[in-house]
Amino acid sequence: MLDVLVQSRRNTKAAKRFFKKLLKGLRYVPRVVVTDQLKSYAAAKRQIIPHVEHRQSRYLNNRAENSHQPTRQRERRMKRFKSPRQAQQFLSAHGPIHQHSHPRRHLMTAAEYRAHCAHAFEVWKQETCVRRAA
Structure with missing residues (x-):
């Protein structure tokens, strides 16, 4: 997973916003972009990164779609997110x-x-300030 952006719509404007956010964080231009078959991704990609190959397939995107399974499970346990802002905060940290x-x-x-x-585990212990009992 490269990035998560929660949006209320899946139109070309939303896809352009997602690609801009994604490319801003990368230090390189991708060689290939793999998305689902939503037409707005193709339109946004043509405008923002026209020289990059775009692959749209329901099978090529399986790894990306399956990476959302822990998120969906967590969302089910929480009985849905209360707002898009809460979902964005959770997903930005969870990824x-x-x-x-x-x-x-x-x-x-x-x-x-x-x-x-x-x-x-060592990094997790340092970041959460957990120390071994000696």
Whole structure:
């Protein structure tokens, strides 16, 4: 997941806003953009990044769509977000934390995965000020 932007509409104006926000945070121009088959993404991409390849497929986007499953589960447990602002705040914080603690296991060896998990737990302990009882 690169970014989350909660919006009330899925039109071209909203898609342009999303692409601008996404590209502002990147230090490079992407080679390929993969989205679902919503037509407003294609229109916005043509205006903002016309030289980038755009792939629209219900199968290519599965990884991006499946990355939202923990969010949907959390939303169900919370019985819906109270407002779009609350959803944006939660999703902006939840994304990086979830990626920190759930690495892309299929790209790592077992030793790399264990090292990554150990490092993630150490960072979590430092950030949350949890100290071992000695």
